[in-house]
Amino acid sequence: MWSGSSTSWRAMPRMACGRTCHCAAPPRSASRSLGGSMGRAIAQTMATLGVDLTVAVRPPPGGPSAGGYVTHRGRQPRRRDPGADYVINVLPITAQIRDVLNRELLERMRRGGGLIQMGRGEHLxxxxxxxxxxxxxxxxxxxxxxxxxxxxxxxxxxxxxxLRITPHVASGATPHAVAAQLVQSVQELRDGQPLSFEVDPGTGY
Structure with a gap:
């Protein structure tokens, strides 16, 4: 669920396949999702629920994969791959991945599947x-x-x-979290360290 934007995202059906849990003691399942660094928490939570995850990633992960999920860095999807039960989208928006959640991708999902759309409206x-x-x-x-x-x-x-609609509140930053990021950024600037929350104009996020 770590990811970014590049032309490789045109191949995302491979990165969005799987099965989710449906009971208190679920069987092991497989799930693949789409998302940026926000996806890390989702991936970790899904892993604790007994869901096998395949993670799409553009930059290398910041650490080892939690829950034993596998990463794919923009590889071309194999047509024989099973479809997703659910697709969870938390991607950033860039020109390369506008309209990426289209019929070609979504119809590869398993029958009865569902989309959880938390990225940007222009993806879908x-x-x-x-x-x-x-x-x-x-x-x-x-x-x-x-x-x-x-x-x-x-x-x-x-x-x-x-359909279920929520008012763009899937991710919210508390004043405490914003203040902590500000302090961290000032300290990194002061110490000449790489900025943890730097926006890269080249990637668009």
Whole structure:
């Protein structure tokens, strides 16, 4: 679930396959997800629930993989790979991965799967997703981000029985966390150390 943006993200179906847990004592399962550094906490949590994870990563992970999940650094997906039960997206937005959650990727998911969309609205081709839900291929989706925010009060998504919508609150920073990052950045600047929270204009995040 560590990742970044590059043309390699055009090959993300390989990186988003798996199975999630459905009971208190779940069997071992496989799950693959899409996301930036925010995905680290998701990956660790899923691993504690007994889910085998395959992790997509652009830069090398900062440490060893928790839970024994496997990383793939932009490898071309194999067509024979099984599809995902769930895709969890927490990617940053760049030009290379705009519209990456499209029919080509989503229809490779297992029948009855679902999308958890927490990245950016521009990642998802909403018409493709809704078509796959209406066709019965996907069971539904959870949106924390959409292309149009806020949605108009009369938008059909509000009443759709297979959608869940939250108001862009999947990730929030407390004042304490922001202050701690600020202090850390000042200390790193003072000491001539690499900045932990530096934005790279070359990658776009």
């Amino acid at each position: 081709v909403e018409e493709d997703l809704m078509a796959l839900i209406d066709e019965g291929h996907l069971a539904g989706a959870s949106f924390d981000v959409l292309r149009q925010e806020p949605l108009p009060a009369d938008h059909p998504y509000w009443q759709h029985p297979k």
